[in-house]
Amino acid sequence: MKIYPKDAKCKDLAIGGIIPEAGTAAEFETGSWRSQRPVFDDEKCINCLFCWIYCPDSAVTVKDGKRTGVDLKACKGCGICARECPPKAGAIKMVPEQEFRK
Amino acid sequence: MADKLIVAKTGNEAMAEAMRQINPDVCAAYPITPATEIMQIFARFVADGQVKTNLVTVESEHSAMSACIGASAAGTRVMTATSSQGLALMYEMLYIVAGLRLPIVMSDVNRTISAPINIHCDHGDTMGGRDAGWIQIFSENAQEAYDNLIHAVRIAEDPEVRLPAMVTTDGFIISHGMETMEMYDTARVQKFIGEFKPAYSVLDTEHPITVGAIDLFDFYFEHKRSQVLAMSKVKPVILKVAEEFNKEFKRNYGLFEAYCMDDAELVIVVLGSTAGTAKVAIDRLRASGVKAGMLKIRVFRPFPEKEIADKLRSARAVAILDRSEGMADTGGPLFAEVRAALYDSDKRPLAVDYIYGLGGRDINVEHIKSVYADLDRIARSKKIDKTISYINVRE
Numbered sequence: 001m002k003i004y005p006k007d008a009k010c011k012d013l014a015i016g017g018i019i020p021e022a023g024t025a026a027e028f029e030t031g032s033w034r035s036q037r038p039v040f041d042d043e044k045c046i047n048c049l050f051c052w053i054y055c056p057d058s059a060v061t062v063k064d065g066k067r068t069g070v071d072l073k074a075c076k077g078c079g080i081c082a083r084e085c086p087p088k089a090g091a092i093k094m095v096p097e098q099e100f101r102k
Numbered sequence: 103m104a105d106k107l108i109v110a111k112t113g114n115e116a117m118a119e120a121m122r123q124i125n126p127d128v129c130a131a132y133p134i135t136p137a138t139e140i141m142q143i144f145a146r147f148v149a150d151g152q153v154k155t156n157l158v159t160v161e162s163e164h165s166a167m168s169a170c171i172g173a174s175a176a177g178t179r180v181m182t183a184t185s186s187q188g189l190a191l192m193y194e195m196l197y198i199v200a201g202l203r204l205p206i207v208m209s210d211v212n213r214t215i216s217a218p219i220n221i222h223c224d225h226g227d228t229m230g231g232r233d234a235g236w237i238q239i240f241s242e243n244a245q246e247a248y249d250n251l252i253h254a255v256r257i258a259e260d261p262e263v264r265l266p267a268m269v270t271t272d273g274f275i276i277s278h279g280m281e282t283m284e285m286y287d288t289a290r291v292q293k294f295i296g297e298f299k300p301a302y303s304v305l306d307t308e309h310p311i312t313v314g315a316i317d318l319f320d321f322y323f324e325h326k327r328s329q330v331l332a333m334s335k336v337k338p339v340i341l342k343v344a345e346e347f348n349k350e351f352k353r354n355y356g357l358f359e360a361y362c363m364d365d366a367e368l369v370i371v372v373l374g375s376t377a378g379t380a381k382v383a384i385d386r387l388r389a390s391g392v393k394a395g396m397l398k399i400r401v402f403r404p405f406p407e408k409e410i411a412d413k414l415r416s417a418r419a420v421a422i423l424d425r426s427e428g429m430a431d432t433g434g435p436l437f438a439e440v441r442a443a444l445y446d447s448d449k450r451p452l453a454v455d456y457i458y459g460l461g462g463r464d465i466n467v468e469h470i471k472s473v474y475a476d477l478d479r480i481a482r483s484k485k486i487d488k489t490i491s492y493i494n495v496r497e
Binding site: 004006008009010011013014016017018019020021022024040 | 201202203204264302303309310311312313314315317320322324325327328331362
């Protein structure tokens with residue numbers, strides 16, 4: 001069990017609201033909170049991985065030392081990645097979510 | 103040490119002695135009149151090596167209860183003591199202790215709440231925490247304060263319960279008044295409370311957990327409902343612990359004490375030390391043929407609603423004595439709850455409220471006898487002229 005099923009009853013829950021397992025933050029989908037989405041320009045990206053380091057939700061995905069994308073189930077659109085992306089690269093733009101719903 | 107030792111102790115000394123015998127792992131506390139002495143005496147036990155307790159001195163009661171939470175969540179047995187404004191400063195943490203289901207046991211020496219500032223007894227401080235999710239046990243005297251603390255450890259830590267417990271004494275009246283009482287052998291007390299087995303520990307690295315995680319509309323309600331379900335299991339545990347205590351130490355306790363209640367027609371309901379004064383009044387009234395009785399509520403949280411209603415069924419008139427104001431203009435909290443308990447009863451006695459003793463204002467035998475005189479009039483006329491009265495106030 002990583003997290004409780006949505007229909008878990010009182011008797012199914014651990015005492016005192018504790019989470020009786022480690023590493024469950026990944027199961028908590030904060031992506032639904034997002035009002036802005038980070039969009040990466042692969043041409044401009046210098047692969048410094050500042051976005052990966054600073055992301056508070058570990059939403060920036062990396063494989064073999066290279067940035068591969070953003071996990072939108074986790075990204076809550078805080079914009080820290082866009083702020084920390086070196087200005088000379090300027091590879092990340094925060095785009096309002098409604099742009100993707102047209 | 104003899105099986106039982108007859109000693110002269112104040113309420114504060116009695117509570118400190120109980121803490122010495124319980125020997126908790128951690129105490130975090132901040133001094134406040136009239137509870138200061140409990141921790142002052144206990145600090146000496148720590149310094150003298152009579153207990154193994156880690157005593158944490160902090161900068162406020164908010165910090166005291168916060169440190170208690172940390173220590174309890176780390177799986178240790180935790181106790182503290184406070185009073186009045188100190189309890190008020192703990193308010194935020196009281197709910198957290200209960201919500202995290204940490205069986206912390208605290209002495210609360212009843213003192214009124216400012217303003218105006220006053221260091222003397224009423225139950226306003228404890229009543230402020232009555233919805234916080236703590237078990238609340240009132241004591242009539244030093245003996246009960248000592249016994250109740252020992253009970254409280256067992257009750258709070260019961261696997262069915264796992265809720266914090268507050269044991270109260272009336273400030274100065276009991277906390278600083280000396281009387282004789284019986285103390286039990288320390289080894290027997292420790293055997294009675296047993297070893298503390300925490301429900302969880304943040305220090306258990308084999309089983310990593312998160313304590314205090316955010317809990318929104320999806321599970322918060324289930325967690326709070328679970329907390330109420332735990333509270334609903336407290337009464338039978340209190341009675342079970344009382345039975346075992348009686349077997350071991352020969353002193354009988356229940357959810358309340360019914361004094362001269364078998365044939366009582368005129369009944370008062372009280373909390374704390376006033377019960378002692380009331381017993382004197384009842385004995386005198388009984389000698390002149392008045393069928394007076396008293397229900398002394400020991401357990402205020404959980405509130406023994408059905409049991410109280412059942413005990414009051416045969417009364418003709420009942421006076422509830424409140425040593426605190428609810429400031430709702432509808433009487434005190436004990437009145438509100440006792441009257442609500444009677445609502446579903448098939449036989450409801452007439453019930454009135456008396457607010458008394460705020461800020462330590464004295465209540466004596468004559469005051470209580472005058473309450474019984476009022477009850478007699480109410481019972482005869484079957485009519486209530488005044489639902490809420492104030493004893494011994496100039497107005």
